[in-house]
Amino acid sequence: MSERSLARVATPIPRQSNLGELSYERLKEIIIAGAFPPNEKLTVRSVSAALGVSTTPARDAINRLISEGALAYVAPKTVVVPSLTVEALDEITATRLAIEGLAAERSVLSVTPGDVAGLAQMQARIIAGLDQGNYREVLKINREFHFTIYRMSGWPRLVAIIETMWLRVGPSFNALYPAFAMNRQGVANHLAAIDGLNAKDGAKVRAAIENDIRDGYVRMKAMIESQN
Amino acid sequence: MSERSLARVATPIPRQSNLGELSYERLKEIIIAGAFPPNEKLTVRSVSAALGVSTTPARDAINRLISEGALAYVAPKTVVVPSLTVEALDEITATRLAIEGLAAERSVLSVTPGDVAGLAQMQARIIAGLDQGNYREVLKINREFHFTIYRMSGWPRLVAIIETMWLRVGPSFNALYPAFAMNRQGVANHLAAIDGLNAKDGAKVRAAIENDIRDGYVRMKAMIESQN
DNA sequence: TTTTGTAATTTGATGCAACAAAAAAGATCG
DNA sequence: CGATCTTTTTTGTTGCATCAAATTACAAAA
Structure with a gap:
């Protein structure tokens, strides 16, 4: 009842x-x-x-x-479906750094050991996917990884805004796979985020997520510019 | 052609x-x-x-x-129309600080003397409105003042997100008027923003806007808590 | 071949009726 | 009097016909 x-x-x-x-x-x-x-x-x-x-x-x-x-x-x-321009990418990336950084920093307020274990498991699946060349799966779990952290912020409205950001970069992101699937650099960022969550160090989680976004930005920008 | x-x-x-x-x-x-x-x-x-x-x-x-x-x-x-809870206000305020701060900081990249003159004129109308007790007008120009700055960022998607934020606090904001119309503290924040724009000092504009948001937060929170 | 004018087609918007589900009102029973 | 069941009303959704506007296809002229 x-x-x-x-x-x-x-x-x-x-x-x-x-x-x-x-x-x-x-x-x-x-x-x-x-x-x-x-x-x-x-x-x-x-x-x-x-x-x-x-x-x-x-x-x-x-x-x-x-x-x-x-x-x-x-x-x-x-x-x-609008094609992503470099100008749009710049704007969206700056916005993502601000709001995903905020959500990442807050995630340590509610994180549990079980949460960290779940993220570690996702990370293992990401590495396995990279080894097998299953990039579609990698992108999917990468998304799950990020939003699991963002949801820990306890701020659903903020998460909803972040979702609209991903909705804007997602098409280009996925259309360009497998060139775009996460590389080992991304793995390092994720591991740093897990470390930060373990230590309940909000600044470290934020830095890890921001690095991940910046790494993606660099590769995405190069990809867009090479398309012209 | x-x-x-x-x-x-x-x-x-x-x-x-x-x-x-x-x-x-x-x-x-x-x-x-x-x-x-x-x-x-x-x-x-x-x-x-x-x-x-x-x-x-x-x-x-x-x-x-x-x-x-x-x-x-x-x-x-x-x-x-959802009534604003303290929890929602906390979340929205933190998000606003992040994204409106970002827009404010970028505004100096494109600001012109004409823009500053326009803002000064709005500010004069705000002060006049306060003197006359015309709080409805004050709230309207206050909104115009803020978005004029945000639009200078040159990032329309960011401005659109900010608009949805104002859409969420707006009803409570306006329903509680005139208790909520800007006070002299808000005026000081606006003047600081104008100073920052004149000096093309992004950090100063951001700080002024953040202060304005925080001042509003304190009053809004007290208002919500007194309603219970 | 390119441009321009025209006809045919496609398309989104709008209003509305029908339907199912939910809410409200009413009735019945304990 | 209160709780529960039933009936009535309200309400969002869905599909569709119609219309005006925009696009496309096509033809004629330069």
Whole structure:
């Protein structure tokens, strides 16, 4: 009894699962996976047909992704996955350093030994994935690793903002794989973050995450510039 | 010819003005103005009737405000303006310090003497408003003052995130007026920001804005706690 | 071949009806 | 009088037809 009511209270956002929500989730995954060519038109009817729903939930999904910055208008009736420019990357990286650094620093306030063990396990899977060349898996667990730390901040609104940041770099990030999968430098950053969490040293966790973001920035920037 | 094509390229977001957009803008203003009692239900049909549009644009507006955090589900079919808790205020304030500080620091990169003159003029209107007890006007210009600085960062995505932050504190901020209108302490912070912009001293502008946010936090927190 | 004007098509927005689920009101029983 | 069950009303969602606007395709002229 008290367990069930607690679970309801603890639920941050009791957003019901409707077709618009499901369409949004699926379309978001498709975009993050980099499966959608940048600058290619997305129409309500094409999404509607692809997902097997009517125009209303398809339109809902597109509108929500536009408001989150994952999609953008380039002309009055033309919605596309925006291609990441160097200018956009600069802006997003600076913002990420500020807010992901904040979340990382706060993570030590609630971290438990079990949390650290879980992160260490993820890290082991990342290393195994790198050894096997399973880069898709590496990117997925990398994301899980980061957000596990961010969620420890206990600040769901902050985590939600961070998610929209990842939604903007994700498509380029994933479309360019495997050139972009984490390298051994990334591994070192993750290990430093785990060390910092063990020592409950917020500054160290922040520094590790910031380094990870900066390393990714350098490689992503080189990648974008080589595309031109 | 080249002028027209340039204008099209320069346009950041060619979001067309449709009924959904207009409904969103109007509903947002109503919410920010604090005119809507927190925890009171908002229904699609009531918004539809109030704005004189059909259910579709009304639903679009509500959904968008939910995704921006200005509205929230408290039960499966119940959408309300969320009342600001101390915990939410803590989280939002920390996030604001990080991102508004970042925008403020960058503002010196593009500031012009004309910009500073404009801010000084706003500040004069704020002081006049305080003298006349016209607190509604003071709050409005205060917002304009801050966003003028933030926009100087040249980072529209960052400004958009800041706007969603203001959208979350705005209702409580405005609902509690005139108790909440800026005091002379706020004036000092603004003058310090102007000084920093004149000297192109990013750190000083950031410090001034951070102080302004902290001063507001202290008063807002006291206000929330006195409500219980 | 390039440009320009026009027709055909595509497309998002809008309003609305139908439906299912939830909430509110009312009734019944202990 | 209070609790529980039932009925009624409210409400969000979904699908779809219609319309205006924008895009595309095409043809004609330079």
